Amino acid sequence: MKNSIVLSLLFVVILNYSCAQDAENKATTPNSPVFKAELFVDELQIPWGFTFLPDKSILITEKGGELIHFLNGKKSIIGNIPEVYQRGQGGLLDIALHPNYNENGWIYLTYASSEGEEKGGHTALMRAKLDNNSLTNIEQLYKAVPNTTKGQHFGSRIAFDNDGYLYFSIGERGNRDINPQDITRDGGKIYRLYDDGRIPEDNPFVDVDGAKTAIFSYGHRNPQGLIKHPITGEIWDNEHGPRGGDEINIIKKGANYGWPLTTYGINYSGTPITDETTMEGMEQPIHYWVPSIAPSGMAFVTSDTYKDWKGSLLVGSLAFQYLERLVLEGDKVVKREKLMADLGRVRAVQEGPDELIYVAVEGKGIYKLIPIK
Amino acid sequence: MKLILPLYVLTVFTLGFLLYQESGLKESIKKGSEIYTDFCVNCHLDNGKGVPFTYPPLAKSDYLEKTREASIHAVKFGLQGEIIVNGLTYNNTMTSLGLEDEEIANVMNFIMNSWGNTQTKMVTEKEVSAIEK
Numbered sequence: 001m002k003n004s005i006v007l008s009l010l011f012v013v014i015l016n017y018s019c020a021q022d023a024e025n026k027a028t029t030p031n032s033p034v035f036k037a038e039l040f041v042d043e044l045q046i047p048w049g050f051t052f053l054p055d056k057s058i059l060i061t062e063k064g065g066e067l068i069h070f071l072n073g074k075k076s077i078i079g080n081i082p083e084v085y086q087r088g089q090g091g092l093l094d095i096a097l098h099p100n101y102n103e104n105g106w107i108y109l110t111y112a113s114s115e116g117e118e119k120g121g122h123t124a125l126m127r128a129k130l131d132n133n134s135l136t137n138i139e140q141l142y143k144a145v146p147n148t149t150k151g152q153h154f155g156s157r158i159a160f161d162n163d164g165y166l167y168f169s170i171g172e173r174g175n176r177d178i179n180p181q182d183i184t185r186d187g188g189k190i191y192r193l194y195d196d197g198r199i200p201e202d203n204p205f206v207d208v209d210g211a212k213t214a215i216f217s218y219g220h221r222n223p224q225g226l227i228k229h230p231i232t233g234e235i236w237d238n239e240h241g242p243r244g245g246d247e248i249n250i251i252k253k254g255a256n257y258g259w260p261l262t263t264y265g266i267n268y269s270g271t272p273i274t275d276e277t278t279m280e281g282m283e284q285p286i287h288y289w290v291p292s293i294a295p296s297g298m299a300f301v302t303s304d305t306y307k308d309w310k311g312s313l314l315v316g317s318l319a320f321q322y323l324e325r326l327v328l329e330g331d332k333v334v335k336r337e338k339l340m341a342d343l344g345r346v347r348a349v350q351e352g353p354d355e356l357i358y359v360a361v362e363g364k365g366i367y368k369l370i371p372i373k
Numbered sequence: 374m375k376l377i378l379p380l381y382v383l384t385v386f387t388l389g390f391l392l393y394q395e396s397g398l399k400e401s402i403k404k405g406s407e408i409y410t411d412f413c414v415n416c417h418l419d420n421g422k423g424v425p426f427t428y429p430p431l432a433k434s435d436y437l438e439k440t441r442e443a444s445i446h447a448v449k450f451g452l453q454g455e456i457i458v459n460g461l462t463y464n465n466t467m468t469s470l471g472l473e474d475e476e477i478a479n480v481m482n483f484i485m486n487s488w489g490n491t492q493t494k495m496v497t498e499k500e501v502s503a504i505e506k
Contacts (some may be wrong), residue, residue, distance in 0.1 A: 044454070046468060063468060087471030088412050150410040174411060268410075269419040294399065294415075319416075321427065346467065363453055363466040 004234050027324060027336040033372065034307045037340055040358065041070050047360035051355050063091035069133065076303040079351040081132040085112040085121030089149020096158040101213065101367040105129045108170055110156040114141060120161040121148035122186065123154045123170040124188060141197030142214060144186035150174030157226035165200065166193045169237060171222030178259045184210040188221065188259060190237065192216035204254030218280065219257040225298030225315060238295040238315055241265035242273060246292045247285035250331060264290055287333045294319035297348035303355040306371050314357065316346030323359055328351055365370055398482060398495050405483025412470050418487035421488040425464065429458040445496065445504050448477050474501040
């Protein structure tokens with residue numbers, strides 16, 4: 001009798017899992033490809049982030065600590081970049097241009113930095129200008145504390161919204177039970193600043209005693225995708241879950257995204273972290289992946305360059321080594337496609353000024369997707 | 374009779390040394406398991422089996438068994454390009470992890486004594502520091 005109860009309970013549990021939202025294997029491979037991938041920038045190690053300058057040349061961050069300028073088919077190394085803390089997932093991370101770059105010339109970078117008293121490192125944000133193949137006017141805008149020798153979860157991505165606010169992400173630095181839910185500590189957060197590093201007066205926690213007032217949202221694990229929605233202007237992130245439970249979230253002011261109190265994932269060892277996938281006062285992802293694809297990079301397709309792609313979201317998969325296209329209806333994922341299979345770990349994706357999609361793959365380089373008409 | 378004392382001393386010292394080494398290895402494995410959780414587990418997984426064709430296994434890995442020096446080199450400086458592990462081809466990138474030599478020795482000892490792996494010779498900090506790029 002007892003057994004039958006256990007069995008029926010198990011059945012319910014299994015049923016629950018099988019009803020869980022679409023898994024990796026439900027990403028379909030399109031029958032007729034709409035593009036051909038052409039290697040545009042070759043021989044890159046870990047191209048973490050990249051951005052296009054007005055002359056259509058590309059600035060590329062290598063995690064190993066190099067900033068590369070790719071102009072007319074040639075690479076040159078940009079000098080005077082900050083010292084980068086190399087450990088685990090830390091290194092030189094994302095790069096973004098100021099929305100008014102043409103007028104002010106500001107370039108923003110995130111990186112792991114060992115600056116500070118304690119041993120180890122934490123994520124920092126800086127801005128600088130580019131002059132004669134070298135960074136000048138360097139200003140550090142944020143440095144998370146305290147340093148730690150943990151190797152995980154530095155984040156990081158940078159995005160600007162329509163009002164000129166700067167957002168950037170920092171992962172929870174391997175301190176999941178402390179950092180993400182504590183707004184007096186750095187890590188596991190998405191931050192919002194003015195473009196010069198000042199803290200906006202209406203940030204959600206400016207009046208909270210001891211809070212890190214740059215925080216815009218919390219309860220994140222390790223966001224490595226951050227982008228402005230081209231129509232709504234909202235900021236979207238994607239973040240790594242543990243084993244299972246990678247997420248896409250729409251970032252709201254002051255909101256708690258639940259980690260590690262709610263998650264669709266489990267520990268790497270297979271043991272549960274929590275039974276909760278929802279909790280009052282905590283945001284739900286608009287999409288989650290079980291098993292984890294290990295998402296990195298994110299771009300919306302805003303043009304009709306590729307057949308039927310307009311409005312889709314592109315996300316890189318590190319673990320399964322492909323580019324995923326998510327077809328959206330509003331903020332609902334209705335279909336997923338697996339593209340560029342087995343090319344390598346997809347680290348970053350961008351829509352270029354020529355409306356073509358560029359995809360950075362570890363150990364390979366940056367691919368340009370040439371549409372097939 | 375004259376031999377007994379030196380023999381006794383020698384035995385005590387030998388036993389002491391062996392036990393000391395043993396506890397050194399145990400300590401190293403323990404520290405190594407923490408490094409593993411920090412730096413390795415999200416790709417190579419808790420069971421050391423990795424992901425076929427993506428992340429090579431460390432459990433019962435012939436690569437690890439046959440190429441001790443290259444394995445340490447990979448942890449120290451990273452690894453890129455094609456390797457064959459237990460008959461499967463892997464072509465991926467592992468970055469340099471930025472670990473100290475002592476940490477590398479510890480995590481190697483953990484890996485080489487877990488999931489059915491049994492090494493005969495402990496990895497030491499000295500051995501790791503001798504391996505150059």
